[in-house]
Amino acid sequence: MLESKTRLKVRFAETDAMGVVYHANYLEWCEMSRVDMMNSIGMPYSELIKMGYHLPVFEAHLNYKYPAKFDDDIEVTAKIAEMPSVKIRVDYEIRSGDRLLVSGYTMHAFVNLKGVPVKPPRNFLEKLSEKF
Amino acid sequence: MLESKTRLKVRFAETDAMGVVYHANYLEWCEMSRVDMMNSIGMPYSELIKMGYHLPVFEAHLNYKYPAKFDDDIEVTAKIAEMPSVKIRVDYEIRSGDRLLVSGYTMHAFVNLKGVPVKPPRNFLEKLSEKF
Amino acid sequence: MLESKTRLKVRFAETDAMGVVYHANYLEWCEMSRVDMMNSIGMPYSELIKMGYHLPVFEAHLNYKYPAKFDDDIEVTAKIAEMPSVKIRVDYEIRSGDRLLVSGYTMHAFVNLKGVPVKPPRNFLEKLSEKF
Amino acid sequence: MLESKTRLKVRFAETDAMGVVYHANYLEWCEMSRVDMMNSIGMPYSELIKMGYHLPVFEAHLNYKYPAKFDDDIEVTAKIAEMPSVKIRVDYEIRSGDRLLVSGYTMHAFVNLKGVPVKPPRNFLEKLSEKF
Numbered sequence: 001m002l003e004s005k006t007r008l009k010v011r012f013a014e015t016d017a018m019g020v021v022y023h024a025n026y027l028e029w030c031e032m033s034r035v036d037m038m039n040s041i042g043m044p045y046s047e048l049i050k051m052g053y054h055l056p057v058f059e060a061h062l063n064y065k066y067p068a069k070f071d072d073d074i075e076v077t078a079k080i081a082e083m084p085s086v087k088i089r090v091d092y093e094i095r096s097g098d099r100l101l102v103s104g105y106t107m108h109a110f111v112n113l114k115g116v117p118v119k120p121p122r123n124f125l126e127k128l129s130e131k132f
Numbered sequence: 133m134l135e136s137k138t139r140l141k142v143r144f145a146e147t148d149a150m151g152v153v154y155h156a157n158y159l160e161w162c163e164m165s166r167v168d169m170m171n172s173i174g175m176p177y178s179e180l181i182k183m184g185y186h187l188p189v190f191e192a193h194l195n196y197k198y199p200a201k202f203d204d205d206i207e208v209t210a211k212i213a214e215m216p217s218v219k220i221r222v223d224y225e226i227r228s229g230d231r232l233l234v235s236g237y238t239m240h241a242f243v244n245l246k247g248v249p250v251k252p253p254r255n256f257l258e259k260l261s262e263k264f
Numbered sequence: 265m266l267e268s269k270t271r272l273k274v275r276f277a278e279t280d281a282m283g284v285v286y287h288a289n290y291l292e293w294c295e296m297s298r299v300d301m302m303n304s305i306g307m308p309y310s311e312l313i314k315m316g317y318h319l320p321v322f323e324a325h326l327n328y329k330y331p332a333k334f335d336d337d338i339e340v341t342a343k344i345a346e347m348p349s350v351k352i353r354v355d356y357e358i359r360s361g362d363r364l365l366v367s368g369y370t371m372h373a374f375v376n377l378k379g380v381p382v383k384p385p386r387n388f389l390e391k392l393s394e395k396f
Numbered sequence: 397m398l399e400s401k402t403r404l405k406v407r408f409a410e411t412d413a414m415g416v417v418y419h420a421n422y423l424e425w426c427e428m429s430r431v432d433m434m435n436s437i438g439m440p441y442s443e444l445i446k447m448g449y450h451l452p453v454f455e456a457h458l459n460y461k462y463p464a465k466f467d468d469d470i471e472v473t474a475k476i477a478e479m480p481s482v483k484i485r486v487d488y489e490i491r492s493g494d495r496l497l498v499s500g501y502t503m504h505a506f507v508n509l510k511g512v513p514v515k516p517p518r519n520f521l522e523k524l525s526e527k528f
Contacts, residue, residue: 012431012441013288013424015281017334020247022277023189024159028409035408035467045408046467057155061193067247070281071431071442115152115199144299144309145292145418149411149466156409160277167276167335177276178335202413203299203310284511287453288423321419325457331511379416379463 002080002131004037010072020067026102027060030092033078034106037090041127051121055088055108062104072096083132086119134212134263136169142204152199158234159192162224165210166238169222173259183253187220187240194236204228215264218251266344266395268301274336284331290366291324294356297342298370301354305391315385319352319372326368336360347396350383398476398527400433406468416463422498423456426488429474430502433486437523447517451484451504458500468492479528482515 008029016022035045048055068074077093087109094102110120140161148154167177180187200206209225219241226234242252272293280286299309312319332338341357351373358366374384404425412418431441444451464470473489483505490498506516 011424012280012427013286016276017279017281017283018186018188018247019281023192024156024277027156027159028407031408044467049466054150056150056196056199058196059194060155060196062191064188064190064192067188070445071440115150143292143296144412145295145420147413148408149413149415151413154409160275163276176335181334202313203308282450282452282511287456288420291420291423318414320414320460320463322460323458324419324460326455328452328454328456331452379414 002037002041002128004033004040004078006033006036006076006078008032008074008076010068010070010074012070015070018067020069023062023064026062026064026068026094026104027106029074029076029094030060030078030090030104030106033076033092034090037078037080041131043124043127048121048124049113052113053118053121054111054113054115056111056115057106058109059107060104061106062102064102066096066099066101068094068096068101074101080128080131083129084120088120134169134173134260136165136172136210138165138168138208138210140164140206140208142200142202142206144202147202150199152201155194155196158194158196158200158226158236159238161206161208161226162192162210162222162236162238165208165224166222169210169212173263175256175259180253180256181245184245185250185253186243186245186247188243188247189238190241191239192236193238194234196234198228198231198233200226200228200233206233212260212263215261216252220252266301266305266392268297268304268342270297270300270340270342272296272338272340274332274334274338276334279334282331284333287326287328290326290328290332290358290368291370293338293340293358294324294342294354294368294370297340297356298354301342301344305395307388307391312385312388313377316377317382317385318375318377318379320375320379321370322373323371324368325370326366328366330360330363330365332358332360332365338365344392344395347393348384352384398433398437398524400429400436400474402429402432402472402474404428404470404472406464406466406470408466411466414463416465419458419460422458422460422464422490422500423502425470425472425490426474426486426500426502429472429488430486433474433476437527439520439523444517444520445509448509449514449517450507450509450511452507452511453502454505455503456500457502458498460498462492462495462497464490464492464497470497476524476527479525480516484516
């Protein structure tokens with residue numbers, strides 16, 4: 001299992017006229033956490049791009065339980081629970097203190113820089129397999 | 133069934149460094165389409181707020197098939213397929229010409245302006261029931 | 265003089281917890297208006313990119329008088345008042361009905377796709393000079 | 397003089413199809429830095445809101461020198477150079493390493509929660525005056 005935690009503070013820009021974080025913005029936080037998780041196995045996303053890969057989202061799902069507010073301290077946990085083959089599932093939990101605010105997952109597949117689906121880079125799978 | 137269509141042009145601001153629309157932004161387009169759908173039954177969202185209601189998202193799901201690009205002409209279809217009780221499901225299809233780019237749904241429930249869940253306003257249900 | 269008008273409706277996503285449009289978002293509307301203005305002289309921005317150019321902002325200035333709110337009908341006027349040489353100045357007025365909400369300007373210069381400053385494409389200057 | 401520094405890492409969501417940070421997003425970073433600066437004098441923005449104040453932007457100016465890219469480490473310096481009376485000017489410098497990317501300023505005035513201009517809260521001026 002691969003797991004990684006990311007901390008952030010809610011920006012005023014991320015709120016909406018309901019006074020809470022706009023629902024689409026949680027996907028940005030999931031991405032930040034995913035980026036940190038890739039860094040944690042020595043496979044930074046900026047490196048992937050240089051190697052000629054992107055790792056786009058082809059499915060996203062979020063369950064909203066409590067809203068985050070401006071200036072809240074947030075912790076995002078990203079987790080890959082199963083060794084992936086072609087499709088990569090990442091699960092998320094977004095918390096403020098002990099309270100679970102949002103949970104969800106995204107599904108990913110590697111593409112080349114023209115957007116054509118390709119096999120995951122070998123060293124990505126090697127580095128990942130050390131965790132399973 | 134209640135269905136409504138919304139047209140928009142992709143803004144440069146909505147793209148990311150992959151050269152396509154950033155995945156979270158499709159949720160904004162779903163919302164625009166939802167707002168238009170509410171207008172189409174004479175229940176504008178700004179009116180709901182004046183009546184003391186918000187209609188937040190408690191679940192969101194998107195499947196990404198093809199990416200939208202800067203300056204593309206986009207059509208978003210929002211649909212309520214079943215007469216809702218407390219939970220309201222809205223389905224979406226986002227197209228560029230004939231091509232389906234993204235599909236998905238959001239789940240909603242009415243809350244008061246303090247965020248406490250409440251029953252849907254009666255005239256919302258009345259106006260909606262005319263469509264089913 | 266080259267002038268162009270763009271209409272839009274304020275998205276809920278564009279508001280913040282003050283209940284009004286977040287101040288950075290007006291720059292997006294200026295850009296939409298700039299894109300429409302380029303289209304109006306047969307020089308679409310997507311075409312510029314294909315020709316190997318970008319037209320980034322190197323200076324931006326906004327004066328905020330009244331805030332826009334969710335669902336407001338907005339009109340953005342973009343104007344090039346003087347025939348440009350290397351630097352291109354675009355002025356903006358953002359209105360809701362008769363009320364001027366925001367005014368400002370952006371300064372631009374052509375760069376190639378690697379970000380290196382270059383002379384404006386000749387057909388851009390030709391098409392623009394017909395307006396002056 | 398009041399000065400404060402904020403560090404952040406560029407999010408992929410903040411980039412656009414030019415491969416660099418979208419120009420409007422630097423205003424978000426200025427705001428983050430402004431929020432940190434207010435915290436540094438014991439006058440958190442969330443506290444201001446509870447006291448019945450907002451501190452909106454009525455003017456913004458940015459000069460763009462070099463673009464920030466995904467994953468860059470950014471430092472934003474916010475500075476109040478002169479003791480303000482009614483209008484508050486904040487200056488910014490946004491750097492990546494030694495390189496100055498963007499500089500600019502924003503102008504602010506206190507309003508109540510209905511948006512009506514009011515005098516700055518006395519304890520804000522007291523805390524600020526300790527720095528001048």
